[in-house]
Amino acid sequence: MKLADWIDPFSRSDSPPPQHLLAFFRWTLKGSGPALATAGVLSVLAGVVEVMAALILGKVVDAALASDAGSVFQDQTGVLLLSLAFFVILRPAIFGASSFMQSIVIGPNVFNLVLSRLHRYTLGQAVSFFDNDFAGRISQKEMQTGRALTDVVIEMIHTVLFALASFVGAVLLLGTVDWRIALGLVVWMVGYVYLIRRYMPRVRSRSKARAAARAMVTGQVVDTITNIKTVKLFAHADHEDRAALGSMSRFRETGIAFGKVSVSFRFWLMTIAGLLPVLLVGGALWYWSLGLVTAGDIAATGAVSLRLAQMTGWVSFTLMNLYANVGEVEDGMRTLTPAQTLLDDPDATELQVPKGGIVFDNVRYTYGRGEGGVEHMDLTIHPGEKLGVVGASGAGKSSLVSLLLRLYTLEKGHILIDGQDISRVTQESLRRKIGMVTQETAMFNRSALDNIRYGKPDATFEEVVAAARKAEAHDFIENMKDHKGREGYDAHLGERGVKLSGGQRQRIALARAILKDAPILILDEATSALDSEVEASIQAALGRVMEGKTVLAVAHRLSTLTDMDRIIVMDAGRVVEQGTHESLLAADGLYARYWHRQSGGFLDLQAAE
DSSP: OOGGGSSOTTOOOSSOOOSSHHHHHHHHHTTOHHHHHHHHHHHHHHHHHHHHHHHHHHHHHHHHHTSOTTTHHHHTHHHHHHHHHIIIIIHHHHHHHHHHIIIIIIHHHHHHHHHHHHHHHHHTSOHHHHHTSOHHHHHHHHHHHHHHHHHHHHHIIIIIIHHHHHHHHHHHHHHHHOHHHHHHHHHHHHHHHHHHHHHHHHHHHHHHHHHHHHHHHHHHHHHHHHTHHHHHHTTOHHHHHHHHHHHHHHHHHHHHHHHHHHHHHHHHHHHHHHHHHHHHHHHHHHHHHTTSSOHHHHHHHHHHHHHHHHHHHHHHHHHHHHHHHHHHHHHHHHHHOSOOSSOOOTTOBOOOOSSOOEEEEEEEEOTTTTSSSEEEEEEEEOTTOEEEEEEOTTSSHHHHHHHHTTSSOOSEEEEEETTEEGGGBOHHHHHHTEEEEESSOOOOSSBHHHHHHTTSTTOOHHHHHHHHHHTTOHHHHHTOBOTTSOBGGGSBOOGGGTTSOHHHHHHHHHHHHHHHOOSEEEEESTTTTSOHHHHHHHHHHHHHHHTTSEEEEEOSSGGGGTTSSEEEEEETTEEEEEEOHHHHHHHTSHHHHHHHHOBTTBOOHHHHO
């Protein structure tokens, strides 16, 4: 195993993240303990070596003063060679090993370990989690928390352990010179720790506020850019600019508040750092004048005091950043780790769909509002049946589909597929058995090949092309070319498929569903974005795709449902009519009114209300 691979950067955690900071650190870093411990030991050794450098310097000075100028190299050869080996071989080797652990073993791997675990957990959240936040803010929090936590780990090893080892070593070294000088260092350290304890909590709290404000800026900007066409169509650039400037203003205010604490901290830090060499070197000179210490002791004390004074600034700024990063980790922890609300049953099994029969048994779901959604839904869809679903906006059609996909947890009742309660099977296996084409087609900013192959990741290129042909998408894909010169199936579609027309996006989504070849198929306004000519050209393909499958087809354009085996009409979350197209027209009920009020086969929802 290569040392760079000591930490598995993508190992999984079987437990949810804790809500307490230290436990959260343990959760994110689980599995990296041996590597972190080794890096810590090397950092401590580096701190000890740094103090030993001052000790050796003092010994060299004493050795030089004990010899004549002309014979110092002959008389002190052993001391000089040992000093040379220390500074040229031992010290670089220990610092190099410590740097290797921090820069190659710890840094890249810990960041990916933290980020991958947070990202996996975030992906497991219910759809409502993403509905209630900015996509840009969530992604910013993932990256921000991963970076901040990694920085905390590295700085704890690289700075805190190094500094503690240096301080303990310095106390021991100065104790060999004179115990009173060592005591002076301890007293100074008490004052230094007091300064840290006073300022760090303020740094931490203001850092959390700054991190939250920064994420809001990102969320606002990403939200605007994601909807840039709407912004331009409504001529609301000024409105979006004001919204962005408002977020930026709050971020600026938190930055100024953080800066005020930083300036005050730095001033007092420089003051206390300046006292250290005055205290230690002054004391050493005093005891030298009394004949209690040697010139080499003064040199060693001076080297230690100057090094500690320099380290004081470095350590303090690092601690300030460390506390700032802890604040960002806490902010990210609160955002990303709420308890998942949609979990698999501990004994969940893989869904098997030999036939495709679906039963809604007294199902109720109202989004926690007591209204909307579906109420007392009893519906049986027979294996292989083609079921059309009709209803005005808010009738419950989308809720019906979402509940079948188990995007929400039922408030009451059960949904069964071939006799298996979907709450007792894994969500992944459930959704693998359901193909879906929606009105709002989901496209990734990837190649056309990748977007279609999303339906079956191990599909061959030939299988992808065959699916595209069935969806009437092959010809326009062959003629595509993106801004980087990639052509055909390698051309990228842009974010959310913005480079395609609505009909083109719909046909790629249909090709994806064809390739998936799931036993249950949901068509949610699947042809609404197609003009009549294109729709007619793929109706035969849709018919072939639906063969042998259980189909739910939600549509406002009623002409697309006339060939369904059965049509249900929903109103206020209930099924109020059902039958074939002809029988529903003959009943002269709600469906008939919809049919007579549509224009060009499209349901006039306003007129129907």
